[in-house]
Amino acid sequence: MGVHILRRGNQLAIVGDGEARGQAAMVLQQLYARLESGKQVEAGDVDGAIRMGDSAEGTGTRDGDQMELFKGGTVEIKTRKKTIEPRTDAQKAYVTSLFENELAFGIGPAGTGKTYLAVAVAVNMFIGGHVDRIILSRPAVEAGEKLGYLPGDMKDKVDPYMQPLYDALNDFLPSKQVTKLIEEKKIEIAPLAFMRGRTLANAFVVLDEAQNATTMQMKMFLTRLGEGSRMVITGDRSQVDLPRGVQSGLRDAENLLKGINKISFNYFTSKDVVRHPLVAKIIEAYDAADMKSQAKKA
Structure with a gap:
């Protein structure tokens, strides 16, 4: 994303130009929110968060038992074994x-x-x-x-x-x-x-x-x-x-x-x-x- 992330204790400092820094901060916030909701964060989830960039905008939910749609900027498909989340904008539009x-x-x-x-x-x-x-x-x-x-x-x-x-x-x-x-x-x-x-x-x-x-x-x-x-x-x-x-x-x-x-x-x-x-x-x-x-x- 064209930024450097410096860690001091439990604080992160993002170094880069304004727009890139803002996007990187948003990605980190999305990943922290994922952890706080009890979900795992794997390499694919980090990659997906970066790909989605700043295009995710919350627009409420739809058919509660069907799909959590655009809640907090994400799309979720719930199945018996796992919850699936699109990792690119094209996947999100497709779902x-x-x-x-x-x-x-x-x-x-x-x-x-x-x-x-x-x-x-x-x-x-x-x-x-x-x-x-x-x-x-x-x-x-x-x-x-x-x-x-x-x-x-x-x-x-x-x-x-x-x-x-x-x-x-x-x-x-x-x-x-x-x-x-x-x-x-x-x-x-x-x-x-x-x-x-x-x-x-x-x-x-x-x-x-x-x-x-x-x-x-x-x-x-x-x-x-x-x-x-x-x-x-x-x-x-x-x-x-x-x-x-x-x-x-x-x-x-x-x-x-x-x-x-x-x-x-x-x-x-x-x-x-x-x-x-x-x-x-x-x-x-x-x-x-x-x-x-x-x-x-x-």
Whole structure:
């Protein structure tokens, strides 16, 4: 942040220009408030507080059992195992749109929390009684591997593709409860192809890796939306694994549905990556290489 922090006993002195000093003081105050409320402060929380900068302004709360929205400048998603807080402005806007819109898109590179936050909101709305079930889906598109060579029946073959969704669920709900809810069909995790012919009512539906859905698959999925349901579509346009010449349904949906009321589009960049700091640098390096390649072709 361009400042030095000097410690003398239990007092901190912030040295730097006026604006940077004020922002650093605000970050420290936010972190102290976090500690005073009984929460942990980890490296990711410090990083998140710095990223959010001075853009957080309290605007009250909304749906008390659903989400503590903008209380004290933060957004919180409460689940059974943990409370989730967005760590960038883009994540904050995304979470807000998930609660405000029946159909939302989250588009951006890996590691920006698109799917993780969507599943967190799904769990939050489920335990709050706002939806009756959670449906998580993704295209079972081969990224260099062949499904047919995997052992077991169809479920065994596609489960590895669904594993990121299982991982996210297990972060928010006790594993025994996840197993029980899956057995009771309160939570469904299935390949996109299994959605055909269904009407998904009173459900929170997440389609992950949507860049690997074809145009027809995307249309099929979007038209499954039923009464009392919410739908989130996440994807990364730079990681399309479809056969050459096959148009990504995510790109088509983005072009066709922009401007329709109650459909939100939220975009992430490498600056919103919340994994290891090297991930953001890796994404930027690949993006720069792609731009050079396109420039040469032009």
